[in-house]
Amino acid sequence: MLSSLLSCGVLASAIFASCAATVTTVSVDGTAAHSIPPLLFGQMFEASQYGDGGIYAELLQNRAFQQVKPNIIDALFGWAPINGASINVIADPIPLSGALPNSLELTIPSGSLGQVGFGNEGYWGINVNASWTYNASFYYRFPRASNFSGKLTVMLQSSIGVVYANASVPVSGSTTAWMQVMVHLTPTSSPVSTTNIFTVTVDGASAIGETINFAMFSLFPPTFKGRVNGLRMDIAQACFHLDSTQTLYDMKPSFFRFPGGNNLGQSFSTRWQWNATVGNLTDRPGRMGNWGYINTDGLGLLEYLYLCEDMEMEPIMAVWAGYSLDGASLPENDLAPYIQQAIDQINFVIGNPATSKPAALRASLGHPEPFHLQYVEIGNEDFLASESYMYRWKDFAEHLEATFPHLKFIATSHPFNHTLDPIPKQYDNHVYQTPGWFAENAFYYDSAERNGTYYFEGEYAVVSTNASDLFGKPFNGRLVYPNMQGSVGEAAFMTGLERNSDIVFAASYAPLLMNTANYQWSPNLIAFDASHVYPSTSFYTQQLFSLNRGTEYFPSTLPLENGTLYWSVTRDAPTNTVIIKIANTGVTAEEMLFELPFKSVHSTGNATVLSGSATANNSPETPNAVMPVISQIKTGKSFSYTAAAYSVNVLRVEAK
Numbered sequence: 276m277l278s279s280l281l282s283c284g285v286l287a288s289a290i291f292a293s294c295a296a297t298v299t300t301v302s303v304d305g306t307a308a309h310s311i312p313p314l315l316f317g318q319m320f321e322a323s324q325y326g327d328g329g330i331y332a333e334l335l336q337n338r339a340f341q342q343v344k345p346n347i348i349d350a351l352f353g354w355a356p357i358n359g360a361s362i363n364v365i366a367d368p369i370p371l372s373g374a375l376p377n378s379l380e381l382t383i384p385s386g387s388l389g390q391v392g393f394g395n396e397g398y399w400g401i402n403v404n405a406s407w408t409y410n411a412s413f414y415y416r417f418p419r420a421s422n423f424s425g426k427l428t429v430m431l432q433s434s435i436g437v438v439y440a441n442a443s444v445p446v447s448g449s450t451t452a453w454m455q456v457m458v459h460l461t462p463t464s465s466p467v468s469t470t471n472i473f474t475v476t477v478d479g480a481s482a483i484g485e486t487i488n489f490a491m492f493s494l495f496p497p498t499f500k501g502r503v504n505g506l507r508m509d510i511a512q513a514c515f516h517l518d519s520t521q522t523l524y525d526m527k528p529s530f531f532r533f534p535g536g537n538n539l540g541q542s543f544s545t546r547w548q549w550n551a552t553v554g555n556l557t558d559r560p561g562r563m564g565n566w567g568y569i570n571t572d573g574l575g576l577l578e579y580l581y582l583c584e585d586m587e588m589e590p591i592m593a594v595w596a597g598y599s600l601d602g603a604s605l606p607e608n609d610l611a612p613y614i615q616q617a618i619d620q621i622n623f624v625i626g627n628p629a630t631s632k633p634a635a636l637r638a639s640l641g642h643p644e645p646f647h648l649q650y651v652e653i654g655n656e657d658f659l660a661s662e663s664y665m666y667r668w669k670d671f672a673e674h675l676e677a678t679f680p681h682l683k684f685i686a687t688s689h690p691f692n693h694t695l696d697p698i699p700k701q702y703d704n705h706v707y708q709t710p711g712w713f714a715e716n717a718f719y720y721d722s723a724e725r726n727g728t729y730y731f732e733g734e735y736a737v738v739s740t741n742a743s744d745l746f747g748k749p750f751n752g753r754l755v756y757p758n759m760q761g762s763v764g765e766a767a768f769m770t771g772l773e774r775n776s777d778i779v780f781a782a783s784y785a786p787l788l789m790n791t792a793n794y795q796w797s798p799n800l801i802a803f804d805a806s807h808v809y810p811s812t813s814f815y816t817q818q819l820f821s822l823n824r825g826t827e828y829f830p831s832t833l834p835l836e837n838g839t840l841y842w843s844v845t846r847d848a849p850t851n852t853v854i855i856k857i858a859n860t861g862v863t864a865e866e867m868l869f870e871l872p873f874k875s876v877h878s879t880g881n882a883t884v885l886s887g888s889a890t891a892n893n894s895p896e897t898p899n900a901v902m903p904v905i906s907q908i909k910t911g912k913s914f915s916y917t918a919a920a921y922s923v924n925v926l927r928v929e930a931k
């Protein structure tokens with residue numbers, strides 16, 4: 276920590292004169308104004324290959340040929356023939372299940388020699404790790420009974436045929452019924468490259484003329500907390516709970532919003548339906564998601580709920596409310612079955628198995644006791660269809676409130692804009708803007724009436740530093756990765772959320788995840804590829820706020836509405852620690868003087884600082900360019916602190 280004189284002295288002489296004059300004094304009020312709400316910081320789950328090809332640990336892309344048109348080459352995405360094999364996606368006359376009508380048909384051409392079959396390239400790569408044992412499985416059947424007897428070879432190999440793991444299973448053509456194969460693959464080495472493939476082959480010469488149909492492939496590495504059908508370890512750690520290493524078993528988000536967001540539905544027919552996402556994987560048809568790719572729905576409602584339970588997060592669960600992003604709203608007379616479907620969805624989560632069929636289904640799937648649930652969101656961004664939301668909100672909210680009087684329902688229209696009946700007690704507010712907008716709007720909630728309405732800042736992010744480019748496509752001017760200028764703007768805004776956390780009960784940056792190989796939206800909190808995660812500057816900003824919440828908010832001198840310094844003060848009562856968060860959105864370091872009203876204040880404290888140039892970011896090329904740095908600072912009842920240019924700062928000091 277530099278003394279105030281020194282910090283002024285090191286500035287260029289031109290600025291020297293103004294230096295002393297610009298010390299910002301912050302006096303803290305000695306009486307807590309309100310407690311910090313338990314859900315203040317959490318996660319919103321979306322956007323680009325965030326489930327499939329992201330946090331859901333399945334490694335094979337297009338594993339079950341869901342929602343594809345058979346007999347066209349496009350239906351084979353992710354797959355390729357090996358050694359002259361003939362492969363095709365067919366509508367199987369004897370499908371594996373009603374939900375999975377398509378199979379992969381392999382025919383061994385005449386003249387075949389060596390191993391013949393097909394391979395899957397994964398989601399832009401497969402992470403082959405010799406520390407792991409992979410569970411591989413699929414179903415096969417011989418559509419025509421034959422005398423064939425041989426074996427299928429299952430391998431993990433590089434794109435040029437270096438074999439890392441192999442296993443073989445005997446097969447016979449004596450039956451046309453579906454048979455399941457499950458094998459373990461343990462690689463002998465860990466290639467750095469993820470350009471690897473999963474292959475299934477048969478000895479060509481002995482199988483000439485044979486046809487074998489395949490369905491529902493799967494390849495899983497070990498998963499987060501060991502759950503079957505579970506989550507990719509490094510991404511799950513990054514999203515929820517960060518350990519002492521670079522991954523994140525410590526963000527400690529307190530809520531998780533699902534299934535969307537936009538994921539609730541692009542169109543009526545492709546909307547998210549809870550009942551299509553539960554039960555055996557072979558009973559899940561999948562759906563065309565709204566981010567331009569088919570969803571397996573392997574990560575379904577029960578998986579989301581287990582995730583919340585495992586991570587001690589509160590679910591904020593949305594129900595589809597009669598409107599899809601393509602703009603179509605259902606007429607009021609048609610709403611009844613969808614209100615019932617929403618009731619069923621909620622009963623699956625919290626209903627009594629003795630009286631509710633969806634709850635009985637949950638019990639049969641291994642979770643008889645209800646999950647914890649307080650908040651249900653009615654729709655997503657329904658301000659986009661605010662006319663129809665008048666009756667949709669009314670009908671959904673009235674029925675759901677009557678059925679579940681102890682739940683809290685969240686409206687998704689603009690809070691200060693129009694009159695909904697019944698009056699919402701909770702609103703979800705979304706904003707994608709520039710750093711400047713966020714800093715200016717640090718005071719957004721200061722003037723909101725304290726009248727029993729509470730706010731969820733459910734999606735917010737700096738998406739561009741140029742107001743003309745907020746939603747331009749392709750993303751000219753849009754950030755690919757969050758940068759310091761943006762993250763500092765978000766931090767300024769977040770100090771306002773803390774100040775107003777008597778009425779702002781929850782907030783989440785959005786979206787959460789982005790596969791660098793295939794993304795439709797940027798920036799996102801955490802980027803990843805087939806083998807690594809890249810937490811952004813905004814990630815660390817969220818983490819600093821989440822891990823340093825405190826239990827009560829202390830009023831202090833208000834920041835200037837047109838200034839570059841923003842702050843908020845809380846205290847963690849159990850540890851008697853005063854926590855001061857500061858965002859400096861300016862291009863120069865700023866000197867601050869804090870006056871704490873407590874009887875005794877420790878003479879040293881900690882400062883954790885995230886700072887860098889305006890454009891500094893963490894990307895796959897420079898993953899650790901900006902990281903929080905902790906140091907000791909001199910503190911006391913009155914102490915000065917210099918906040919670096921473009922910095923997010925958390926000061927912690929013991930005070931009684």
Ligand SMILES: *[C@@H]1O[C@H](CO)[C@@H](O)[C@H](O)[C@H]1NC(C)=O
Nearest residue numbers: 402404405406407465806807
């Ligand atoms: C390989 O697995 C080990 C053990 O789980 C893990 O520590 C390491 O990060 C993994 N490597 C990659 C590239 O995923």
Ligand SMILES: *[C@@H]1O[C@H](CO)[C@@H](O)[C@H](O)[C@H]1NC(C)=O
Nearest residue numbers: 419420421422423448449450
């Ligand atoms: C199996 O082999 C037997 C004896 O060679 C032959 O008669 C029969 O037609 C074969 N069956 C099939 C399905 O090819």
Ligand SMILES: *[C@@H]1O[C@H](CO)[C@@H](O)[C@H](O)[C@H]1NC(C)=O
Nearest residue numbers: 430437438439440441442443
């Ligand atoms: C498959 O694994 C076995 C050992 O389990 C090994 O002997 C054989 O060479 C492997 N095959 C290939 C093609 O790597």
Ligand SMILES: *[C@@H]1O[C@H](CO)[C@@H](O)[C@H](O)[C@H]1NC(C)=O
Nearest residue numbers: 410495496497498502503504
């Ligand atoms: C893999 O298979 C083993 C044993 O067959 C099982 O214990 C484990 O839970 C499975 N792992 C996953 C991620 O499915």
Ligand SMILES: *[C@@H]1O[C@H](CO)[C@@H](O)[C@H](O)[C@H]1NC(C)=O
Nearest residue numbers: 548550551552560612615616
């Ligand atoms: C889910 O339930 C709806 C009715 O609520 C029904 O129309 C639909 O077919 C079901 N989907 C699946 C996959 O079971």
Ligand SMILES: *[C@@H]1O[C@H](CO)[C@@H](O)[C@H](O)[C@H]1NC(C)=O
Nearest residue numbers: 553554555556558636639640
């Ligand atoms: C899942 O599949 C198993 C075995 O096929 C079956 O016994 C079980 O009833 C199925 N579960 C559901 C919920 O359909």
Ligand SMILES: *[C@@H]1O[C@H](CO)[C@@H](O)[C@H](O)[C@H]1NC(C)=O
Nearest residue numbers: 690691698723724726727728
């Ligand atoms: C509280 O005031 C806001 C306007 O600031 C209004 O939109 C909302 O409906 C009011 N809530 C209640 C419960 O009256």
Ligand SMILES: *[C@@H]1O[C@H](CO)[C@@H](O)[C@H](O)[C@H]1NC(C)=O
Nearest residue numbers: 658659661689690691692693
């Ligand atoms: C009211 O809604 C319109 C869009 O319908 C939006 O542009 C405007 O910002 C909203 N006003 C407020 C105060 O949220």
Ligand SMILES: *[C@@H]1O[C@H](CO)[C@@H](O)[C@H](O)[C@H]1NC(C)=O
Nearest residue numbers: 740741742743744747751752
């Ligand atoms: C902002 O975006 C607009 C539209 O793409 C462009 O014309 C303008 O040059 C950009 N301004 C800056 C400062 O990048």
Ligand SMILES: *[C@@H]1O[C@H](CO)[C@@H](O)[C@H](O)[C@H]1NC(C)=O
Nearest residue numbers: 718833834835836837838839
């Ligand atoms: C900033 O706002 C304060 C009070 O709101 C005002 O006195 C001051 O002139 C403003 N400064 C600038 C540069 O706009």
Ligand SMILES: *[C@@H]1O[C@H](CO)[C@@H](O)[C@H](O)[C@H]1NC(C)=O
Nearest residue numbers: 852879880881905927928929
């Ligand atoms: C300062 O950091 C040290 C080391 O991380 C920690 O033990 C101590 O509790 C921190 N002090 C405060 C007041 O948070």
